[in-house]
Amino acid sequence: MSAKIIDGKAFAATVREKVAGHVARLKEEHGLTPGLAVVLVGEDPASQVYVRSKGKATKEAGMLGVEYRLDVDAPQGELLRLIDDLNANPAIHGILVQLPLPSHIDADLVINAIDPAKDVDGFHISNVGLLGTGQKSMVPCTPLGCLMMLRDHHGSLSGMDAVVIGRSNIVGKPMAQLLLGESCTVTIAHSRTKDLPEVVRRADIVVAAVGRPGMVTGDWIKPGATVMDVGINRIDAPEKGEGKTRLVGDCDFDSCAEVAGAITPVPGGVGPMTIACLLANTVTACRRINGLAEPEGLTA
Ligand code: NAD
Numbered sequence: 001m002s003a004k005i006i007d008g009k010a011f012a013a014t015v016r017e018k019v020a021g022h023v024a025r026l027k028e029e030h031g032l033t034p035g036l037a038v039v040l041v042g043e044d045p046a047s048q049v050y051v052r053s054k055g056k057a058t059k060e061a062g063m064l065g066v067e068y069r070l071d072v073d074a075p076q077g078e079l080l081r082l083i084d085d086l087n088a089n090p091a092i093h094g095i096l097v098q099l100p101l102p103s104h105i106d107a108d109l110v111i112n113a114i115d116p117a118k119d120v121d122g123f124h125i126s127n128v129g130l131l132g133t134g135q136k137s138m139v140p141c142t143p144l145g146c147l148m149m150l151r152d153h154h155g156s157l158s159g160m161d162a163v164v165i166g167r168s169n170i171v172g173k174p175m176a177q178l179l180l181g182e183s184c185t186v187t188i189a190h191s192r193t194k195d196l197p198e199v200v201r202r203a204d205i206v207v208a209a210v211g212r213p214g215m216v217t218g219d220w221i222k223p224g225a226t227v228m229d230v231g232i233n234r235i236d237a238p239e240k241g242e243g244k245t246r247l248v249g250d251c252d253f254d255s256c257a258e259v260a261g262a263i264t265p266v267p268g269g270v271g272p273m274t275i276a277c278l279l280a281n282t283v284t285a286c287r288r289i290n291g292l293a294e295p296e297g298l299t300a
Helices: 008-030 045-060 076-088 107-111 125-132 141-154 172-181 196-201 253-259 270-289
Strands: 035-041 064-070 094-097 161-165 185-189 205-208 226-229 233-236 245-248
Touching: 008 045, 008 141, 008 270, 035 045, 035 076, 035 270, 045 064, 045 270, 064 076, 076 094, 076 107, 094 270, 125 172, 141 172, 141 226, 141 270, 161 172, 161 196, 172 185, 172 205, 185 196, 226 253
Parallel strands: 035 064, 035 094, 161 185, 161 205, 205 226
Antiparallel strands: 233 245
């Protein structure tokens, strides 16, 4: 193995420390406590785990964390009324509606009902437009985390060839916008891309956000390239015992690490940065809403 392992867990710890410092200063200097509301509709087990860990991280950073749970069959109107209340609540600076939502609820309508200034997921159409036009926006947490790690590793990304695999609104598209903002030459690849390995071989930076375990193999990677593995896939792990599973990324770690210059592992790579960036975005939202300067080191 030749690649440097980019330790997302350690990097996320430094971001969370910075966040906690900002939170302490907001309290001392301005009497403000950043507040994050997380809304969960239904009882999806994975969503429950995410919501719990977001709540815990918020409190550890010294913020106010409030959790709202609605029944799986709660009418859309009830959720929209809750969002209206949170939009108007001065103690709440960030609102996150955990996705996916049950099928009777129009997720786009709900996301676009959030005050864009409190949209810490960066999914509101206004924030998408602001990011796309290079203006100050709330940036989706996972791509923001990838960008922070890439900047930390490379310094300037200007002129680099970047290939983003996956075109989702949550990861692929905003990641591509951020890399374009860093003056990379950006290719977005997806399920219909022809000769994907050849496209990926051109890249100095590869961001894989697909949801297919181990799809990207070492022979796709240009020697020395940086590989950001966003994928989180649970696969059977009979070597750990019957019925056991483990998490893997979209990149085959061992073969990619032989060729890459740097790579994020799964788990312990991009994942921990997502929650750290949610906390960072909540601080950013709190400062912006209160007319304060941008928090150093926490924005795109
Ligand atoms: P998605 O399903 O919305 O999008 C997947 C994308 O992959 C699509 O654009 C599709 O075109 C592309 N794709 C599918 N098959 C392909 C193929 N064979 N070749 C090339 N492209 C292909 O998924 P998403 O929400 O963007 O998530 C992607 C992965 O990232 C998932 O594993 C998800 O669990 C993970 N994820 C991780 C974090 C994190 O915090 N680390 C956050 C969000 C998502």
